[in-house]
Amino acid sequence: MGRLEDALETLDDWLNYQENLHTKEIDLGLERIQKIYQKLFPQGVLFKVITVAGTNGKGSTIAFIDNIYQQANIKVAKFTSPHILKYNERFVINGVQISDKAICTAFETIEQARGNTSLTYFEFSTLAALIIFTKEKVDIAVLEIGLGGRLDSVNVVDSDVAVITNIELDHIDYLGDTREKIGLEKSGIMRKNIPCICGDLNPPSTITQYAKHCGALLSFVDTPYLGNIGLSGKHQQTNAALAIEAVNRLQPVFSVNQNQRAQGIEKTKLSARLQVKTINDKTVVLDVAHNAAAVQTLADELKKNKQPTIAIFSALQDKDIKSMIDIMTPLVDKWLLPPLQISRAIAMQDLTKKFSLSSKIKVCDDMPSAIHHAFNTKQVGRIVIFGSFHIVANALKVLR
Numbered sequence: 001m002g003r004l005e006d007a008l009e010t011l012d013d014w015l016n017y018q019e020n021l022h023t024k025e026i027d028l029g030l031e032r033i034q035k036i037y038q039k040l041f042p043q044g045v046l047f048k049v050i051t052v053a054g055t056n057g058k059g060s061t062i063a064f065i066d067n068i069y070q071q072a073n074i075k076v077a078k079f080t081s082p083h084i085l086k087y088n089e090r091f092v093i094n095g096v097q098i099s100d101k102a103i104c105t106a107f108e109t110i111e112q113a114r115g116n117t118s119l120t121y122f123e124f125s126t127l128a129a130l131i132i133f134t135k136e137k138v139d140i141a142v143l144e145i146g147l148g149g150r151l152d153s154v155n156v157v158d159s160d161v162a163v164i165t166n167i168e169l170d171h172i173d174y175l176g177d178t179r180e181k182i183g184l185e186k187s188g189i190m191r192k193n194i195p196c197i198c199g200d201l202n203p204p205s206t207i208t209q210y211a212k213h214c215g216a217l218l219s220f221v222d223t224p225y226l227g228n229i230g231l232s233g234k235h236q237q238t239n240a241a242l243a244i245e246a247v248n249r250l251q252p253v254f255s256v257n258q259n260q261r262a263q264g265i266e267k268t269k270l271s272a273r274l275q276v277k278t279i280n281d282k283t284v285v286l287d288v289a290h291n292a293a294a295v296q297t298l299a300d301e302l303k304k305n306k307q308p309t310i311a312i313f314s315a316l317q318d319k320d321i322k323s324m325i326d327i328m329t330p331l332v333d334k335w336l337l338p339p340l341q342i343s344r345a346i347a348m349q350d351l352t353k354k355f356s357l358s359s360k361i362k363v364c365d366d367m368p369s370a371i372h373h374a375f376n377t378k379q380v381g382r383i384v385i386f387g388s389f390h391i392v393a394n395a396l397k398v399l400r
Helices: 003-007 011-021 031-040 058-071 100-114 121-135 179-187 205-214 236-249 258-267 292-303 321-331 348-352 367-375 389-399
Strands: 048-053 076-079 091-093 140-144 161-164 195-198 217-220 275-279 282-287 309-313 334-337 361-363 382-386
Touching: 011 100, 011 121, 031 100, 031 121, 048 058, 058 076, 058 140, 058 236, 058 258, 076 121, 091 121, 100 121, 121 140, 161 236, 179 205, 195 236, 205 217, 236 258, 282 292, 282 389, 292 321, 292 382, 309 321, 309 367, 309 389, 321 382, 334 348, 334 367, 348 361, 367 382, 367 389, 382 389
Parallel strands: 048 140, 048 161, 076 140, 161 195, 195 217, 282 382, 309 334, 309 382, 334 361
Antiparallel strands: 076 091, 275 282
């Protein structure tokens, strides 16, 4: 092994190295990863693949599919992003996170294969997932499309079933500023003669047009699942229905009975999706909602039980922050704004300008002080923490 791999001993060493290797954090395009993928997998991957794209609901839909296959004793892997507390959350086989050692070994393989090709942090994690899942001989892998579809690094893999959850305005700097443009980007995961299932109730026309153009077998799910669901929120009925349809498409290869499907949906748990905890007599709601559509879903759930509420909120600067605030304002008595320590975060002076003059806001030094303030506000019974994966991760670290 070369001197570089010797110097990169821990998972943190590797992740720091990857963060600084490529000039851009997000650099869409398949040329770089395609080269390395073909070197590592000249015949493609040997397991079956379900890819899941969409604006919201990807994590939940993947969790449902994953749990259904676990109930049926089929060896299933899932690759998701971003993680909340620990990088290893991205790589899970039969419900168990992959060890640091296995991830580092996969990184060594990629480093030796890439030569002079520069890869992004996300391209490293995508290839690592494929290497680990191959080594572990999984039957099926459920892969989350990180951003868009057509140019996302996961799209280097040809899937056996493609899923598009829904199309909303998000990542407009990268994907376009209309649902039509975003729909076209996400449609890029379709393949000729391969089923694609879409859960959008008002799909942009570009999805149907692209399916015709590439010969994909497109169908729409418009009937929600009405059985018991392990995740909160009415929107999970659509995600559960999508998951069941995806599993049904692979029924000839992996047989799953009705009871296993129902058990899988009912037993699914997922951190930070309308997650409710009771701490010191206060209800704490954690949700990674980070665009207007997801925040509207959160607000609809909170409206069912109106009570004095504090919001702990921050977001990335490329988001439609004003819309997120406006949706939640009628439900929030006071806003606590801790900064996020990442390059894409909005600066506090810019964030405060997004609020109306009538909003009660307090800029906090950090997450611990925001949480301390929230718990010491006696007249408030509910604390809602939302706006990004990063803010929820910071909160969970303090609340643990």
